[in-house]
Amino acid sequence: MFGFAIRRLLQAMIVMLVVALLAFTLFRFVGDPVNQMVGIETSIEEREALRERLGLNDPIPVQFFRFVTDAARFDFGTSYQFRQPVSDLFAKRIPATLELSFMSALFALVVGIPMGIYAGLNRESALSKLFLSVSLVGISLPTFFIGILLIFLFSVTLQWLPSFGRGEVVEVGSWWTTGFLTISGLKALVLPSITLGLYQMTLIMRLIRAEMLEVIRTDYIKFARARGLPDRIVHFRHALKNTMVPVITITGLQLGSIIAFATITETVFQWPGMGLMFLQAVQNVDIPIMAAYLLLTAFLFVAINFIVDILYFVIDPRLRIGRA
């Protein structure tokens, strides 16, 4: 077990190093940061002096080494555009992204599961067919388009919900801000959560429907029915329970991608999270923020995978025997 964990940890570190190298190489091609940091009339000598101060004239291996050693200490330097430490900026943006991701995942589960069950049990009904076509839309339409569609329907036409931002936020403790405690904060969460969670909702719904169709046909469900159990018990206690295993696995993995890929939704709704900051950083060639974001995302996935691996090891005895 211990050796297994160490091996996985080493692999994770190699992945992180490769991501760091990729990220670092990528930055050579996004444009010149100095041009974005000064006004257009700034003279060439001043630009050169700034380049020197930023260490952009050092040999590339030196720059990479500095980047990796600083990153290992969670020091991502100072943002070129905001002139603030990147780690502080991320600390301020993380609550917004996490709350949005949480609500999206919740929406996907709370709406997706009942829809999937219904469609699985009543596969011929008109409502099931409607669910399926709606879910096709959810999977095929691009996120930004759904977002803009929702804005024009619910903000511009009906004027029920805000089109941008987090509404009024409340500070909890010294570093967390939440939109859950104000009316405007909750209202602001609705549209972005739906936009971001729609894809996952569709995924969960289709997964449950397929699993349900499968499980309903198995022998133990037939036996349960033969025992004269009521439909409710058969469907929910026996069938649903067994469909949930893959759903939980998928949801866990999807949570990572919801957090990491909220960029588009955050941009459409001007949601002040990490993704929005990342996209703005790309436009302004703010290398320290881009680097930190890429590494953070990679770290998130590596960490989730690591935990999943360890869990498998704990759960599955065959793995343990094989390794021993």
Place this chain on the structure above:
Amino acid sequence: MKKFNLGLASAILAAGLSTSAAQAETLKFAFQGALNQLDPYSLNETFTLSALGNVYEGLTRRNENLEIEPSLAESWEVVEPNRWRFHLRKGVKFHNGNDFTAEDVAFSVERLHGEGSDLAKRVGAEVKVEIVDDHTVDFVLPGPNPILHYEWDTWYIMDKEWTEANNAVAITSASDTTPNHAALNANGTGPFKLVSHEPGVKTVYEKYDGWWDEAKHNLDGVEFTPISSDATRVAALLSGELDMVYPIPVQDVKRVNDNAGTKAMTGPELRTIFLGMDQMRDELLYSDVKGKNPFKDVRVRKAFYQAIDIEGIKRKIMRDLSTPSAIMISPFLFSKSGDFERLPYDPDAAKALLAEAGYGDGFSVGMDCPNDRYVNDEAICQAVASMLARIGVKVDLNAQPKAKYFAKVLASAGYDTSFYLLGWTPGSFDSWNILDNLIQCRDETGKGGAFNLGGYCSAEVDALADKILVENDPDKRDALIAEAYTLSNNDVAHIPLHQQGLAWGVAEGVELAQRADNQFHFRFVTKN
């Protein structure tokens, strides 16, 4: 944002209540970009200076029509050709209560010249500052300079005591490791105080009751949110959530006007959009013509000019929100601009000119173009490419984001371009800035006209520019400027296209001044 202790349900209520009350006379507006940091000397960029111009003030300011007015200086005079005397306003207080004195002006000049300043040129490096008394300052120049104070409306005066007490004397630099106090806080003399600033998220201002001038606005506070997505920005206005958003895409102007409760304000901006051609290299970097440079021939440049249907661009791409230009500066900024006319659009004449120059079969040239910098920049370049195709010139268009574009075409990359589109607003609102940056000769490293990317060079124009710099008589000066423009126009140094349009979206009941320099000042706003 409000402080909240877990478990205190009443605090939730209080937070909810105070939100609705605070919205009473607050102007809420959005801009496409963010106010990244608040140090008034670290970025020479229109929006940053405009947003800070509500908190800080300069010795001068500009009114709705961009005319220079007294601000922190009540009056000024040129006592000797090389000595300007500024009489400072008495009784002015900074937002923290400190008095505004001559010391602050001298300090601000010193800080302006510090390392990392992006505005150092606002006051020439050789200019000496002499404090005469608490409310009189002399600026001693190395030579006469009629436009010394033209850009001082955006050179903001900082409080010496406050800056020193907060360890912010050094200008916030991107290479700093700890945030500078002046980058996150502001202490000016202007009509609005800064309440809170979350970079990229929200900035809140509050009316300053101790302002020296009579307030013409009726606002208690202002809330600024950056909204980068065009569609969201327009939607936030249409839905009534915001009182003002800018800019709005030209294709949405009609929509905003048709919607009840909102209107679009449009007008020409000071920025001139133009095309430039590499006239310096002996062979173009991106062309199938080898061994010579077709752009060195004025007939080719003229052919390019006459091949462009500027009215077509105005109608189809700019939706009538542009003003075709005949010279490289906005007509607002030059008294004799009416004397100039564009070369007529005439593809046949253009073809004849090309044939005369020996390119009857046309040639190919690579064109560089930004796609996120100016209004419809990429569409303009595509139109230019198809118009040039009609006279036999094949354009290989390379349109890319501004970060990549500027990294390629500017001096830092050795002017790596053959044919490009660029926009320019003279920071001083004066023609000398155009001559100095865009038209004067330069060498390979950018000494001279650093943004004269094509390297146009005329000894005559340069000689005129030197005279214009020191000519104190306005009429003589304008005549010299006109001469310089005539010469460079005859040479087709650049191909001016148009002044791009400004388009702001405003909710009904909000009155404001739309300045042609695209600065938004809250002191001109009333909201009912």
